[in-house]
Amino acid sequence: MPIGIAVPFLDLGAAYAELRGPLDEASARVLASGRFILGEEVEAFESEFARYCGARHCIGVANGLDALHLILRAYAIGAGDEVIVPSNTFIATWLAVTHAGARPVPVEPTPGTYNLDANRIEAAITPRTRAVIAVHLYGQCADMTAISDVCRRHSLRLIEDAAQAHGASWNTKCAGALANAAAFSFYPGKNLGAFGDGGAVTTSDSELAERVQVLGNYGSAIKYEHRYAGFNSRLDEMQAAFLRVKLRVLDTWNERRRRVAAKYVACLPTDVLQLPQVAGNGRPVWHLFVVRTANRSALQRFLADHGVQTLIHYPTPPHLQGAYSSMRYREGDFPIAESMHREVLSLPIGPHLTLEQIDTVVDACRAARFAGAVQ
Ligand SMILES: *Cc1c(COP(=O)(O)O)cnc(C)c1O
Secondary structure, eight states, X not given: OOOOOSBOSOXXXXXXXXXXXXXXXXXXXXXXXXXOBSSHHHHHHHHHHHHHHTOSEXXXXXXXXXXXXXXXXHTTXXXXXXXXXXXXXXXXXXXXXXXXXXXXXXXXXXXXXXXXXXXXXXXXXXXXXXXXXXXXXXXXXXXXXXXXXXXXXXXXXXXXXXXXOTTOEETTEETTXXXXXXXXXOOTTSSSOOSSOOEEEEESOHHHHHHHHHHTBTTOSBTTBOSSOOOBOOOBHHHHHHHHHHHTTHHHHHHHHHHHHHHHHHHSOXXXXXXXXXXXXXXXXXXXXXXXXXXXXXXXXXXXXTTBOOXXXXXXXXXXXXXXXXXXXXXXXXXXXXXXXXXXXXXXXXTTOOHHHHHHHHHHHHHHHHTTSOO
């Protein structure tokens, strides 16, 4: 019997409720300042987030897609070039390459971690390959040791898509400081989420940082002097002020996500659900908790009937999307990604899930097994 939504997938209202005082203060401060673009808040956030990641520079931009796109443009990667991307990712990773004028070349992931399989990269490299974009999918870092190694051997740029991995680490180094440059998204549902769109590039390459900054501000370092045909892609003062408040609780909130994940790992029925594997050198921040089952639609329906809201990340891989129909991919071209997209289901996880709600999810998954919704 339907009991309404007992466990929403993510409760962003609770995030505001917890930080209401400082967030209201931040918005009042920005409104009173009369400065809304490229002011003190953005500057302060950039230096705070660079320090947090362990990178020399951070440049605020309008969103995560732009962060990736501007990195590629700043490296002059474009027409005639190829960039290796994971076959299973949110489509933004591919679109950034396409918008830069280059060609995305998909490589399959490792089934357990869902991240780019370093052993498959070499076979996809051609004389036109310029870079690899490693996505830290679901909040777990890709194998940056092995991927960096391949990139070094072939003189390729390595770019992190860290849109789902604020605070995640690999060998104790933080996402955002694991490659030549990294792209972050501050879309509201991300681990570090704004109250609107936002993004950032982090890098320790000063030349790249300067170029990204200029490209995102109409190609101009000095007002009304335009060195490049740039873009308008800036983080605004209001979002930067909100992000400064939320950055202060990022570690605490990631820790809460880890507690939810630990409980799921300990209690979910592993004979019927495939749980995410954590690579030995990584410390995930659990942007999503993704389980896998061949009976996905039955499980999703059963959980919904028991008040547990779930989502699918993602139902269709990029190569089978209309956006890439001109590349003439067919079903079966990337079977590992395709089977993931058919079987993955994201359970509720977030910093505001109550113990009771965690139990509700666990109990519903166990009941699904007894009801035969998953086998
Ligand atoms: C969210 C996301 C992006 C894009 O970020 P936007 O801010 O929505 O443009 C890129 N890559 C991945 C893996 C994402 O999850």
